[in-house]
Amino acid sequence: MRALLVVDVQNDFCPGGSLAVSNGDRVVPVINGLMERFDVVVASKDWHPSDTVHFKKWPPHCVQNTKGAEFHPNLDAKRIDKVFLKGTKNKDDGYSAFEATSDDLDRALKDKKVDELYVCGLATDYCVRASAVDALKKGFHTFVIVDAIAAVNIKPDDGALAQEEMRKQGIMLVSSQDVKP
Numbered sequence: 072m073r074a075l076l077v078v079d080v081q082n083d084f085c086p087g088g089s090l091a092v093s094n095g096d097r098v099v100p101v102i103n104g105l106m107e108r109f110d111v112v113v114a115s116k117d118w119h120p121s122d123t124v125h126f127k128k129w130p131p132h133c134v135q136n137t138k139g140a141e142f143h144p145n146l147d148a149k150r151i152d153k154v155f156l157k158g159t160k161n162k163d164d165g166y167s168a169f170e171a172t173s174d175d176l177d178r179a180l181k182d183k184k185v186d187e188l189y190v191c192g193l194a195t196d197y198c199v200r201a202s203a204v205d206a207l208k209k210g211f212h213t214f215v216i217v218d219a220i221a222a223v224n225i226k227p228d229d230g231a232l233a234q235e236e237m238r239k240q241g242i243m244l245v246s247s248q249d250v251k252p
């Protein structure tokens with residue numbers, strides 16, 4: 072069974088947000104087109120308390136129950152079966168969707184007999200990478216859809232380096248066109 076994991080496609084990571092990925096919103100139509108090809112679609116949300124040590128490293132973003140934490144308005148969120156909330160505590164954690172505290176993502180996927188996980192969303196060099204690497208460690212055949220991700224690129228090559236690192240670890244990098252219905 073295949074599943075699609077949509078990582079953090081939230082307002083604060085899109086243009087106009089407090090921690091915007093440049094052109095982050097370009098992944099939205101690609102992801103909308105992908106969701107209908109999967110029986111199982113799950114998503115993560117960065118979901119921080121307003122006071123957290125995480126904001127010593129990053130500008131405040133995705134604070135629980137704020138506009139910035141909502142999915143991008145054009146994301147076809149009704150196709151998402153379940154949302155997993157991460158970064159919910161006063162810790163610098165929650166880069167990987169598998170660190171979600173609202174529910175156990177690994178268990179939820181394995182309960183649905185998922186063995187192939189396709190990862191997309193934001194941002195390539197942080198939460199997408201962390202989620203894909205965790206998925207691989209947890210035994211999923213892991214794919215990252217390269218035209219459905221975008222990078223923060225604090226250094227200009229961060230996204231490219233993250234892709235190379237994922238590939239070296241055994242994660243398959245694919246294009247959305249290669250994802251069969």
Ligand SMILES: [Zn+2]
Nearest residue numbers: 117119125158
């Ligand atoms: Zn965060």
